[in-house]
Amino acid sequence: MYVFNKTISKFVISVMSSLMVLGSAAAADFPIKEIKLVVPWNVGGSNDISARLISRILADEGVTVVVDNVPGATGTIGMTKVANAEPDGYTIGMGTSSTIAMIAQGLTPLKNEQFAPIARVTTDQLLLLVPKDSPTKDLTSFEAMVKKNPGKISIGTPGSNNLNHIFAVMTGDVVNSEIITVPYTGGAKVIVDLAGKQITAAVLKPSESKAQMDSNMVMPLGVFANERIKSLPNVPTFKEKGFNVFPYGPLVQMAYLVAPAKTPPEIQERLISIFNKAIQDPRFKAASEDGGAKVDSLTGKALGTEIVSVTNTLAIVGKKVFTEKK
Structure with missing residues (x-):
């Protein structure tokens, strides 16, 4: 054995x-x-x-x-x-x-x-963008519009319950107001509707919106970060404009x-x-x-x-x- x-x-x-x-x-x-x-x-x-x-x-x-x-x-x-x-x-x-x-x-x-x-x-890093003919041309005026029109400003995001969605909600929260979130199945669809003025704004990556920014179809208002983006040096952060979009941590x-x-x-x-x-x-x-x-x-x-x-x-x-x- x-x-x-x-x-x-x-x-x-x-x-x-x-x-x-x-x-x-x-x-x-x-x-x-x-x-x-x-x-x-x-x-x-x-x-x-x-x-x-x-x-x-x-x-x-x-x-x-x-x-x-x-x-x-x-x-x-x-x-x-x-x-x-x-x-x-x-x-x-x-x-x-x-x-x-x-x-x-x-x-x-x-x-x-x-x-x-x-x-x-x-x-x-993520950006808040608006169509080129938006009535708001900077982050401060956009937030003023959100505060003046609670529940009426639409912000498109690729997906829901994600970072884009969180930042869209925070865009309203920083002025104690609410926005309407519009989820899509991807950034490519968001940017098309943004350029076509079907939504008021969008939260997207720079790479998802660069072509439309270069073509002057959309414009970035602010960066959801503590530092500016190297390739977009003229776009301010929410932080430097006095808006805290990271109340619960980075x-x-x-x-x-x-x-x-x-x-x-x-x-x-x-x-x-x-x-x-x-x-x-x-x-x-x-x-x-x-x-x-x-x-x-x-x-x-x-x-x-x-x-x-x-x-x-x-x-x-x-x-x-x-x-x-x-």
Whole structure:
């Protein structure tokens, strides 16, 4: 019996060793086919723009990345698709602070634990924008209009119960007034309606509105941050104009890449290596910074820690802004 058990043990060890070797070999060869990158927002938004630039950069490295736009439910439909995908590294997704906000407030069955963090793509500051022919030409006059017309000023946002929505609400709160929030399935649709004067204002990333700003179709009034945006030096912050849009602490708007949670560690490391290299590429950095975003190198477990931190903050802020006000 002892000899038999010893033989079985040797066989199990041999099989496990073989699987580990095969796994390492598979990781070394990864990828052998195209990688699907799910962007849970419409075509033309900032996340879609970033994903497609990453795809072009990786094409030069011989890696094929196909962008799959799956909008809806403030990003959670697309991210659910990622969570349920085969954990082989060939389906990844672009999460955002909007995804985190939905998780933090319990507005989706999704959990952060369903994903393996790969790499942060960008962190962004958000802008308050109005059509070029708006009766208000600066932040102070806009807030005066909000105060004078409670419940009548409409502000468009990509998604709801996220940072854009929080800042839209705070735009009214800073003058003790209320606004009407109008959620869309992506920034590209918001900017079209803003330029067409279907809404009074919008809260968007600079990259989602740069083309329309350059074409003088819309104009930025203020930055929801403590510092001005380097590429928009003439646009003041809410803070310097005396409006506190961070009464519950600082908030971070970011985009990041994740894989399904059960993706093998070796494949996760390959994904980190492949995608972080593209994110650190000078072409991606230049385009992102020109659009008002920041690029750093936050990957793997460190990114996971940041996601948890942002989730905890948004759970507190979401409750104060959306629950306690009701």
